[in-house]
Amino acid sequence: MSQDVQATTGTATAPVTKANETLEDYTLRFAPRSYRKWSTGVVATSALGGIAYLADFAIGANIGISYGTVNALWGILVFAVVIFLSGFPLAYYAARYNLDLDLITRGSGFGYYGSVVTNVIFATFTFIFFALEGSIMAQGLELGLGIPLWIGYAASTIVIFPLVVYGMSLLSKLQLWTTPLWLVLMVLPFVYLMISHPESVSTFFAYQGEEGQGSPSLGSVMLAAGVCLSLIAQIAEQIDYLRFMPPKTPENARRWWTATVLAGPGWVIFGAAKQVVGLFLAVYLLANVAGASSFANEPVRQFLEIYTNIMPAWLALTLAVILVVISQIKINVTNAYSGSLAWTNSYTRITKHYPGRLVFLGVNLVIALILMEANMFDFLNTILGFYANCGMAWVVVVASDIAINKYLLGISPKQPEFRRGMLYDVNPVGFGSMLIAAGVSILAFFGVLGDTLASYSPLVAIVLALVLPPVLALATRGKYYLRRTDDGIEAPMHDEHGNPSGETLHCQVCDQDFERPDMTASGTGEGYVCSLCLSTDRSGTHVLPASP
Template sequence: MTETSNEPVPEVEEADLDTMTATKETLEDYTLRFAPRSYRKWSTRVVGISALGGIAYLADFAIGANIGIAYGTTNALWGILIFAVVIMATGFPVAYYSARYNIDLDLVTRGSGFGYYGSVVTNVIFATFTFIFFALEGSIMAQGLQLGLGIPVWLGYAASTLIIFPLVIYGMKVLSTLQVWTTPLWLILMVAPFVYLVVSHPDSVSTFFAYQGEDGNGATNIGSILLAAGVCLSLIAQIAEQNDYLRFMPPKTEANKRSWWTWLFLAGPGWVIFGAIKQIVGLFLAVYLIANVANGAGIANQPVHQFLEIYKNFLPNWLALTLAVCLVVISQIKINVTNAYSGSLAWTNSFTRVTKHYPGRLVFLGFNLLIALILMEANMFDFLNTILGFYANCGMAWVVVVASDIVFNKYLLKLSPKVPEFRRGMLYNFNPVGFGSMLIAAGVSILAFFGLLGSALTPYSPLVAIVLGLVLPPIIAVATKGKYYLRRTDDGIDLPMFDELGNPSGEHLLCHVCHHEYERPDMLKSAVHDGFICSLCLSTDKTGEHVLPAQT
């Protein structure tokens, strides 16, 4: 897994062992730190396709089916549209910052109003997202294994979890290859049955638009639309998974700028275009099953049955079953390697910052998978709408606050530093602008979700999270005059941070602690010697002796 220097590493004191372990284990995927130019050798196309491979999940089909069955086609479609617009608007600024400055969303969050420790809570929110959706995809795979191979569901849960672990050990190098090579087959298996259904059963289109939901009361109303949108908006944290890939984008130059912007858009906020299409298709297939298949209502929200029943219309039963199971397995692997990878990064990042101890990313890979397995065994699939509707309030509060800080505080009000800062000592531990805004937005919207602010406001909880997350950051930034963003403006290094094209510098400096060379954006001057220290060694500095003092 690791990628180490050819130079011998001198003996270190026992206190430095955590730092040395962290350094060696994170050189492969640059956990907790800036992704250096020397590692980012992939083209914009490979990075973009790898990122889009992470949205191969079948959960969208289940989500689309569930909200359509609950609220009717028209309300579901309007809800999906709201979801797409919100994701596009909030996803673009955060995706741009990850791709341009080569840092993941946690590092962007630190410098966008949350502070060095303030973003820990958002890391927990993101980690929760990864194991919820890992469990959802694992449940779908277990359904496929039971249907195709007769494997008991409980054993399918375990199999869908264990198969992921070895694939995630080696980080981006293996994940990029896996995503690129499996995407064409996945597209064929997913698109073919839908195209066949529309062409061979044109009446299914009118049936789809006329569907009023399971209780027949699916008339258009704003409450149902917002409830449907709330379920879909639980996917807002997907942009953080996209950013875990986008941080490996190559430097933007005159030669590649068109490709750079294209893949940034498609693999960043553009993921929602594909997600929305899948939700609509999932609802379309569900309505067809309800109208045309015996016991269709009982299986309409299960993606494996959706595709199996359509395949059976034009293929022998054995081949239809084989292809349906293959689609489920490929989809589950493509998304859950990303869920497991991103979740392990999020847990590792939070734990290391809080404890100054690095136990290894694989520990948290196992931890994330264990939580997901417990959720699967608890049959979370049956409570999908409630789980996702609740989670959406937290996810929206986080991402909307970060996007608001970038757009309003960095670019319009210029109270937040335009260049994202993430290094310890350069930031205050907590910044009320982002941290406070997120807690208020999430807290009030959760109260609304559970009806504690009145039943009339319950459907509007997603809107509460969005509005508060949008307006509070500039209000608090103005009130505090932006003084809690930067603890220091000088990191003690006289070399420029960026090259002539505005890309992070590729200049290398030697870390005095771990004796590895890192690029300029990852380095700071040490407070106790004339040398430099990398951001990760600074994170694991238990005494804090290397941390530069605050500037007065």
């Protein structure tokens, strides 16, 4: 599907630039019904394919080695509960209204420009985890093929670029084709140990870690949970797939809900399981393999050692490298794709210029490569523990606004809004809540608020992010959510089932047809204008005035 997209320069007769809408994959806008041709099952499978990363194994191993099995397991449980509860309202809004998390964030307490800072947080998430997965792939290439790490870092970065160019169309196929083999290679070592070495289970539960903690410690549990909670922004990557869900109807309601829950907040079930398995494999290696303390937290070595017990060494090495490469590609195409969306969104709103997603695809990959070359794998716990405070503040604030302010208090408008002119530039409810929650929890993380509170920085971020949005919404009486309530179009926004309308309207600026939810009346008083042309309208000619 090819369409011409025009980047406006402030007038209705701006020059036209060519762009393939499939390539851009609706970077800045609502995903239209005409493009969403995938079934609920295909969307869910594609979304879950994006959590194939091996970082969970490394995270589980690291927190277990640091705090012991018992504390690590409790930390993983805390992580899973927080992720599921905070992710549910976000996933529902994405699947129901076909918006990415940035567009949801704009109307959920942040404002049109206020959500830019959350895009930076999300983009940071994508290149941190791209670098982490790329590092794991480079370790596999070094182990299996003798390729130096620095070359492996470059190779793991370069291979991703061509796979991400075509957006959702190619990504859905890639995830579907690679998932069966990935599942077999992933599950095999764990099943083998459970059957052939049943004593490894008791060894696992008895493991006390480097600090000798055999009994639960709330401080250690929260430190472990804090590292795991760095993955909270993964819901944004799930949403980049979920926004392509088909309309919800009485006929497909059960399938629709199953896919939304499983591929949305349900990703954490699989993530938590991988963390537990990563810890299990690390404890087994530490107990049974000489010198394992130097590599027990490296997923590629974990799988290689177990494979070697099952099959010839050459085949074990081959399968370990294949697993690492498949896993890295499956997740890093999503990291690169989602990161490019986040950077493009922010840049276009600030500069009123749309450079295309591929420019920032390159930017994201370069940043990730720099992190890999700096050997960020050695500082994993610190990096993820710090990042978790920012990620939690953002996601929990949005979840709080949707669940409490929209549905419980009725202060925030239930229908999501993302279009320029309809929103205030900044809404202090979400924007202020996130800054306070992130700032205070980061201070706690670095011990500024005392050594005792340092262990509980994740809890500080969660509580503040949950409580502050309703407090600020009540204090401001919801004044800063909508700049205006009428977009000037008489046609209904939704169909009889509450899904975004598929009716098309003509944009007078770029001379293209777009679906109703992506349009507003022009501020000139004549015709309609699409959201991308509004975003790039430097003079504001087509932006509707505020309600009197």
